[in-house]
Amino acid sequence: MSTTSTASASLRAAIDEQLLKTVGVSAQDATQTDLMKAVAQVARAQLSQRWVETQAHDRSSQARRVYYLSMEFLIGRTMSNALAALGITDAAAKGVSEHAHTLEEVCDREPDAALGNGGLGRLAACFLDSMATLDLPSFGYGIRYEYGMFAQDIVRGTQVEYPDPWLADGTPWEFPRADISFPVRFGGWVEHLGERAVWRHSAEVAAKAYDMVIPGHATDKVSTLRLWKAVAPAHLDLAAFNTGDYGRAAQVKNEFENISWVLYPNDSTPAGRELRLRQEYFFVAASVQDILQRHILEHGTLANLHEKVAMHLNDTHPAIAVAELMRVLCDEHSMPWAQAWEICKNTFSYTNHTLMPEALETWPVALMQHVLPRHLEIIFRINAEFLEMAAKFRPGDNGFLARLSLIDEAGERRVRMANLSIVGSHKVNGVSALHSDLLVETIFADFAALWPDRFTNMTNGVTPRRWLSQANPGLASLLDETIGSEWRIKLDKLKLLESKVDDAAFRDAFKAVKRSNKARLAAHIERSTGIKVSPDSLFDVQVKRIHEYKRQLLNVLHVITRYQDILANPNADWVPRVTIFAGKAASSYVAAKSIIRLIHDVGSVINNDPRIGDKLKLVFIPNYGVSVAEIIMPGADLSEQISTAGTEASGTGNMKLALNGALTIGTDDGANIEIRQNVGDDNIFIFGLRTPEVLALKRGGYQPMRHYEGNRSLKAVLDAISGGQFSPEEPGRYRPLVDALLWGGDHYMLLADYESYVATQAKVDSLYRQSDEWAKRAIINVANMGVFSSDRTIAQYAKEIWGIPTKA
Ligand code: 26Y
Numbered sequence: 001m002s003t004t005s006t007a008s009a010s011l012r013a014a015i016d017e018q019l020l021k022t023v024g025v026s027a028q029d030a031t032q033t034d035l036m037k038a039v040a041q042v043a044r045a046q047l048s049q050r051w052v053e054t055q056a057h058d059r060s061s062q063a064r065r066v067y068y069l070s071m072e073f074l075i076g077r078t079m080s081n082a083l084a085a086l087g088i089t090d091a092a093a094k095g096v097s098e099h100a101h102t103l104e105e106v107c108d109r110e111p112d113a114a115l116g117n118g119g120l121g122r123l124a125a126c127f128l129d130s131m132a133t134l135d136l137p138s139f140g141y142g143i144r145y146e147y148g149m150f151a152q153d154i155v156r157g158t159q160v161e162y163p164d165p166w167l168a169d170g171t172p173w174e175f176p177r178a179d180i181s182f183p184v185r186f187g188g189w190v191e192h193l194g195e196r197a198v199w200r201h202s203a204e205v206a207a208k209a210y211d212m213v214i215p216g217h218a219t220d221k222v223s224t225l226r227l228w229k230a231v232a233p234a235h236l237d238l239a240a241f242n243t244g245d246y247g248r249a250a251q252v253k254n255e256f257e258n259i260s261w262v263l264y265p266n267d268s269t270p271a272g273r274e275l276r277l278r279q280e281y282f283f284v285a286a287s288v289q290d291i292l293q294r295h296i297l298e299h300g301t302l303a304n305l306h307e308k309v310a311m312h313l314n315d316t317h318p319a320i321a322v323a324e325l326m327r328v329l330c331d332e333h334s335m336p337w338a339q340a341w342e343i344c345k346n347t348f349s350y351t352n353h354t355l356m357p358e359a360l361e362t363w364p365v366a367l368m369q370h371v372l373p374r375h376l377e378i379i380f381r382i383n384a385e386f387l388e389m390a391a392k393f394r395p396g397d398n399g400f401l402a403r404l405s406l407i408d409e410a411g412e413r414r415v416r417m418a419n420l421s422i423v424g425s426h427k428v429n430g431v432s433a434l435h436s437d438l439l440v441e442t443i444f445a446d447f448a449a450l451w452p453d454r455f456t457n458m459t460n461g462v463t464p465r466r467w468l469s470q471a472n473p474g475l476a477s478l479l480d481e482t483i484g485s486e487w488r489i490k491l492d493k494l495k496l497l498e499s500k501v502d503d504a505a506f507r508d509a510f511k512a513v514k515r516s517n518k519a520r521l522a523a524h525i526e527r528s529t530g531i532k533v534s535p536d537s538l539f540d541v542q543v544k545r546i547h548e549y550k551r552q553l554l555n556v557l558h559v560i561t562r563y564q565d566i567l568a569n570p571n572a573d574w575v576p577r578v579t580i581f582a583g584k585a586a587s588s589y590v591a592a593k594s595i596i597r598l599i600h601d602v603g604s605v606i607n608n609d610p611r612i613g614d615k616l617k618l619v620f621i622p623n624y625g626v627s628v629a630e631i632i633m634p635g636a637d638l639s640e641q642i643s644t645a646g647t648e649a650s651g652t653g654n655m656k657l658a659l660n661g662a663l664t665i666g667t668d669d670g671a672n673i674e675i676r677q678n679v680g681d682d683n684i685f686i687f688g689l690r691t692p693e694v695l696a697l698k699r700g701g702y703q704p705m706r707h708y709e710g711n712r713s714l715k716a717v718l719d720a721i722s723g724g725q726f727s728p729e730e731p732g733r734y735r736p737l738v739d740a741l742l743w744g745g746d747h748y749m750l751l752a753d754y755e756s757y758v759a760t761q762a763k764v765d766s767l768y769r770q771s772d773e774w775a776k777r778a779i780i781n782v783a784n785m786g787v788f789s790s791d792r793t794i795a796q797y798a799k800e801i802w803g804i805p806t807k808a
Pocket residue numbers: 117118119120121123264266267268269270271353354359361431460648649650651652670
């Protein structure tokens with residue numbers, strides 16, 4: 001027997017053994033789900049071995065580690081990624097085929113770990129993959145939510161949210177660490193005994209560790225994602241239980257354990273509730289205790305903490321860590337304040353993911369006093385010392401100090417978490433070149449005046465393992481044949497494709513891959529919506545959270561324009577197009593939900609209009625998430641990245657789509673700008689106002705009505721929507737959406753960009769008609785996406801922010 005067939009024979013034996021031992025079924029009776037669990041157990045055992053070895057290595061080398069603190073990790077499924085990292089995909093496929101199933105069917109049985117909302121959470125998951133792949137000594141820390149991102153169903157065109165009990169049947173990928181548990185305290189008051197502060201807390205909950213192993217690729221190293229579960233202290237439970245009051249016992253248990261129950265399903269809309277603050281402190285307090293305990297075990301002192309520990313704040317959500325580290329160092333380890341503050345600043349770094357002022361987190365001082373009284377005192381002291389220093393920089397400028405202050409004194413006093421993060425960190429970064437520039441020019445301008453060197457840029461990236469290897473096996477094998485397989489860990493190698501652009505045989509192979517990915521996507525569309533679409537159409541894709549600034553509504557305006565034009569000129573040479581949307585709206589976000597409904601209403605009219613046929617289809621794929629994205633990205637021709645310039649911090653879907661050979665139609669915003677710089681102006685469709693023009697127009701008094709009056713097709717489209725053409729049973733349904741554009745100031749300037757958007761869509765059509773020209777540009781896009789690997793991003797963080805050498 002060859003070595004590979006020995007490997008698959010032994011893997012098959014291992015699967016059968018796990019079916020019997022862990023799953024508890026005979027090999028003959030195993031269902032797809034049973035097989036999924038058994039294969040996972042086999043992979044888990046091998047990963048566990050790597051985990052133990054990596055830990056031992058990092059411990060003995062006294063490595064400097066990075067700890068990535070994040071409220072969100074949008075991991076998706078683990079199976080395919082784990083098998084690929086272990087190099088046992090083929091053997092596993094053979095193993096399950098003996099049971100008359102395909103590996104794909106088996107992998108599909110795994111629920112997504114959807115512990116995040118959108119871009120920020122998925123970025124954290126891509127980063128973990130890259131940290132492991134680069135052998136970076138690292139941990140992710142977060143919350144083990146019992147319920148992740150809600151599942152979205154569409155009922156008569158409207159979004160309905162269902163809970164996501166992803167843990168209901170257990171997950172084979174977690175390792176409960178029964179012995180790792182830390183107390184987390186809340187409430188009460190502070191007693192000052194001379195110099196010493198003592199926090200007399202009023203409540204305590206236990207944080208229990210659950211680890212997920214994050215395998216690296218082309219390395220035996222793994223990283224750890226440690227998630228905390230809140231557990232009521234046993235003694236508390238028992239007190240009520242022993243008196244026979246079971247109802248009360250359950251209630252007390254719930255009050256404590258609700259901390260890790262559910263992910264806040266808000267994205268860039270403030271959450272503002274006490275439970276959210278408790279979640280933030282809960283996972284930060286547990287993580288800091290764990291990190292310090294490990295540090296003391298390895299180094300015996302906290303004096304060198306910043307030399308061995310880098311803690312990264314993924315947005316302001318874990319910002320309370322700054323106050324918590326100060327509290328632990330000063331109150332619990334009796335370190336002098338000044339020394340603790342030096343350590344603190346040198347330990348933390350912070351990434352900002354949004355410019356929109358309404359999305360910046362603040363907490364009422366009164367709430368902080370109630371939940372975390374000692375932390376509030378510490379924040380006040382940090383603020384006093386900081387403002388004293390700042391006052392020397394610009395004496396007498398009270399506006400400057402008021403803007404810098406950690407406390408917003410206008411109206412109800414509030415703690416500004418972004419300001420706390422900046423003051424407590426040695427580095428602050430944005431997530432694209434434009435975003436990082438705008439940070440220092442706008443919302444953080446005062447801080448940048450004070451500390452210009454603190455601010456930097458780290459352009460986002462995505463992991464090529466999930467977003468190319470795994471999601472697009474067809475393109476991955478074409479790449480392997482054409483340029484070798486090293487691109488998986490050195491994405492710059494894609495550049496080699498440029499020499500193939502004029503090779504007709506290669507172009508045909510490339511087109512064939514796209515065509516089969518589109519057929520797969522079309523099948524998913526039919527399964528999930530009942531709508532049949534032709535893979536010969538141009539697949540025009542906008543997938544992301546539904547938010548006004550992302551302007552899904554502008555896309556709909558174009559679709560209706562096209563519909564009206566087709567009706568007016570039915571015999572023109574129309575490029576058949578399928579416009580595809582997917583994404584979730586925050587449950588309380590009325591306008592976003594209304595946009596979802598409009599998409600459905602417009603879709604029913606267009607898709608059922610016999611005059612239109614295949615010339616135009618409009619579909620909304622329900623329940624967007626990581627696994628659905630893995631089907632959509634490879635099947636897209638056109639990537640819609642159409643946020644108002646200056647509002648999308650970076651975007652990462654734009655990178656995934658271009659990496660899979662879609663051309664971008666987009667504004668001069670976020671990472672679109674860097675995509676343009678890399679692929680070249682001729683290989684991307686950029687339209688609309690640029691950031692300075694947006695700002696100037698806002699200042700000069702923007703008049704949306706002028707565009708309505710001045711553009712006949714725009715007027716016709718808006719009149720059709722507001723007149724009820726798409727909602728005849730309730731003609732006024734979309735009046736509020738249209739009124740917000742015409743009378744409400746059109747905050748995101750859809751009408752200002754409409755004309756240029758529609759004109760650019762016509763250019764898209766002309767290029768698509770020349771299928772060879774289109775393919776050339778798509779290939780050039782793929783060839784130039786190397787820089788958008790999260791390996792590049794993480795190598796840059798490691799070098800410039802965390803001070804940890806990597807092999808990249
Ligand atoms: C405060 C809370 C309710 C909250 C929760 C989640 C606020 C914001 C978020 C999520 C923000 C987010 O996902 N931002 C996105 O981060 C990506 C990664 O950097 C960027 O590519 C994207 O432009 C940005 O919108």
